[in-house]
Amino acid sequence: MVGKGHSSKNKENASTEGEADPDAFVFSTDGLIGDVQRKVMAVFEVFDQQGQKMVDVREVGTMCRALELYPNEADVHEIIGCVEETTAKGMVKLNTFIKHMTKVIFEGKYKPVSHDDIMQAFRAVDKDKKGVLEPPKFKEMLMKEGENFTAEEVDEMLNFAVNKGDNLVHWEEYVEKLYRSLHL
């Protein structure tokens, strides 16, 4: 019932399908590499619902992060530089993306931010060492420092971070909550 236009069949039988469709990605026979490639492909397909084997470059950041990499914005830019099509600007092809990301993953780049690191960072921000941050100051810092957050991002963050009782950010508690949901 699923239409022929979809790449689903690649998964079933990579070799025969590869002959029929020159664009189809041929998975590595190495189990470990093949698995990573399939995972990259699964993420890619979430953003490529129509099975065009192309996505917009603007999705690259989210896709990388969905692969449990932790790039910053500059890293994302670098990745885009590597995977963007030269002929079709603004688009990324499935095959290019899988190849590059598999390489990146095996190189061990863009390591996760560890629990320690993030706690250190908050400790640095919490100058008075009270374990709490005042939302306006925290907001200002996030929007003016580093890779400036947009108003939308910051509001979304504070909406969850601010304790409804005393209207302060209890950052240790917050880090725990978010950390847990990131490492389900």
Add this chain to the structure above:
Amino acid sequence: MGGGASVHKRRDNSSDSSNDASARGGGSSSSQKQSKSTGFKIRRRKQKESLQTSALRRSQQGSMGKLERAMKAAILIQRWYRQYLARMEIRRRYTWNIFQTVEYAGEQDQMKLYNFFNALLTHIPQKPVMDSSSGRDSVLETASLDSSENSTGDVSGQGSGSRGRMKLRKRKMFTGSGMAVELEDIMVESDYRGPHVKLPMTVQNLQELIDGFKSKKILHIRYVALILRAAAAALRGRPNFNQPSTALSKQITICGDLHGKLDDLLVVFYKNGLPSPENPYVFNGDYVDRGRRSMEIFLILLSCFLLSPDAVYLNRGNHEDHIMNMRYGFIREVRLKYKLKRCCCPQENISGGRRVALVKFLQVNNNLLQKIRECDMAQVEPREESQSGSYPGKRPSTFKAHWSNSGKCQAIFPQRSSMLSNSRKLNSSRTANSQKLLENLLPQSTALRILERIGSSFLSEERRRSRKRNFMTRFECVSIVIVEFSRRLALAQQNIQFSWKKMPKDYNKEFAAACDLLSHDIRTSRPFIEASLLCHARAAAVGAKKALHLLLLQLVTSVVVSVMLRMKGDVFAGKALHLIDQVYRSLPLGTIIDGRVLIVHGGISETTDLKIISDIDRYKYVSILRPPMDEDGRIIQLSDLYTSTTSSSSEWRQVLDILWSDPSNGVGCSPNTFRGGGSYFGADVTDRVLKKHGLQLLIRSHECKPEGYEFMHDNKCLTVFSASNYYEEGSNKGAYVRLIGGPTEPLEPYFVQFNAATPKLRNMTIRQRVGLVEASAIRELRSRICERQDVLVQAFKAHDPESKGLISLNDWCITIEQATELKLPWRLLRPRVAELDLPTGFVKYNSTFTAETTSTQEDVTVVDVLYRNKTSLESIFRIIDKDNSGYISMEEFSDACDLLGRHLASPIPQQQMAEMARCMDMNKDGKIDLNEFLETFRIVSSDQEVDDSLEYEELED
């Protein structure tokens, strides 16, 4: 996601956090501002990043400036938080994928069925039905005859004459002339509290209508007919493309799909004002289906159109189609709304003196009943009586029918009734009593037959309405059964003289009076009613005490009343649906603003030619899914559609494409296999078609978008979708777009997003929102998985020769994708669907079915799960059941088989067909009801051998 309107001026990209990467990158660090080469910039930043962690540690020791430390910390927090946002985004995305895939899979099924449907629709009515109709049971058929006419509405006009005659004769047989009432002639009852409508439409009138709908009133059928008929006539005069101009108004508003979500339409009107010449609107199709207030939306829009025809432009959508309505709920909605509530309960129908007479009649009976109860029926429980208060008709006696029969049904069908008792708790002592009672009343064999029939129709009815399980529906289906039985008996036993003398004298008189007024009020021939009543009385007299005989007589009377009223309601709904079809056919196919902006529901394809479409006689497309005949009178197959060169097929394709297509990211044009109809069109196609017609912008709807609108194809193709929370609360915003500017200036689009959701949703964090919607999507998925459990288990086992209960993640993904026929990111969904065996990394496949079940819908799904493809089968059933009687007669079945034979390589032999029919007719009454139909498929599909011969999907080959 707030309730307040956020007006955006052309936002190019929607939600991704990484999209403004460059902007952020540039301003992030002062040291980078001087660097001109991007390569350098990236290198610099990269170095910084890699040093970051260690730098931070050093900073702890005080070797770094405070400012820089804060910046490092900020970067780290931001990076970390964006990771979190991205995770949410991917969850939101695949949730979206699930909903869309499940939605389109349904549409695809419907499209796949259509060859089959249409073959049936085209051929069956042309067969001579006269001989069979006399032998068939016309009572129930005739009731819904008018609605069946909808589905047979013809493409070419041929054959309608003979059908018309046939219909007429059928009607005569049953009702005499009384039933042929035009809806507009129906008087509005004095106690009607809903809105009133008068033509020509006024602003006050429209406001009253909207207010009425807001307070959940149902518009009287008379007014419904008035609006529908006037709108159909007015729309009919429009060209295929509306041609509004912004010369006067300097602006125009475009709304996308509404899908029965009245709240969204009301929000639009609240924010943007009612349509007027200064404030014109284009509504881009898909007003009905899915939502529960489709009828209201449709009526409001048509009223707006009638009020200001030069300010409201209505396009046809793919859901303005009878065949889509069958599956997606609009037909159900109309039937529900106009079956019982309005015009159908006795207090509203039976007026004045006659009503008093009826009440008196029932009172007399009630007194008798009371006496009976006192002496020998002490055990009868009064529970039903207490419910009667909520029933508008206040006929307590009728409820006896319910208890006695439901109890009996349980006794006769122990297996089925166990399912029933899941959903309803029946008192066992009452069951026994009622059983005894009925056995006393009726000869054994007759009783059995009635009860068998009751059992099956009861169950099918039960299942069909399991969501809205209320007392009336159960009662009703029992009533139909009894009356049908009685009618048959009456025909068979007309020669038997019934002895009136055995009846009490006053009762006799009341009885006659009741018959009289019933026949008058329900516009049914008196002999019919009398016969029904008498035959029951007679049946009762055969072996029963007099008291019980009276009880039964009374019971039957009320049953007859209710059935008659129900039939009348069905006729109303049927007629309303017929009028709605007329409106569909009259709806223009698109709108072109100032000759610059094309607005169609779906989109375009590479062959789209507006000139060809302008010349089409759109009125002949009763259903867009219904293929026209080609020159040789053959039906065009979907598979031939894109290769065939005949003029009728290319014309049809033009229409199908503009109503069903979706834009794609790629280039070129390909058939839309995901939906099963229409095309995918790339940016180049948009460009070419717009240029060819001198247009600047294409606005379309048809696809749900998270933000309510989305630009594609270099801002030349805009999607607008106006139903918020379409998949689930919080799944998407709704939006409309205002184009501002006159015909000589550029048109600037302004978007308004809205959310008609409950306030509690507005304050949720992204995590809660995603979580909520995701949970609902996973539930949806789970029900699909459970439907196919048997297939899945087998497939899993095939991958697990040693029966360890484990298979590789890869095999799991492939297997589940094949079995569910859903193309989804199963690898990512796995944590939500099945457990992993940690040491091996393999999937414990049995956990696919066991993980948390949806307890809220348990009692619904328990029954539903039995039937794979239930929705499809139900659709097929309704098609084969040409006359909408609720049963497939043997003639209908053989017609269907004949057709099947023509589609299959090897036709079904006569003998085998008869055999099949006999198997399906489990209760041997010569007819197949929906329950039997579904039951057969269940049995058959668990029996692998026979499976393929009956699966409808095989038709495609």
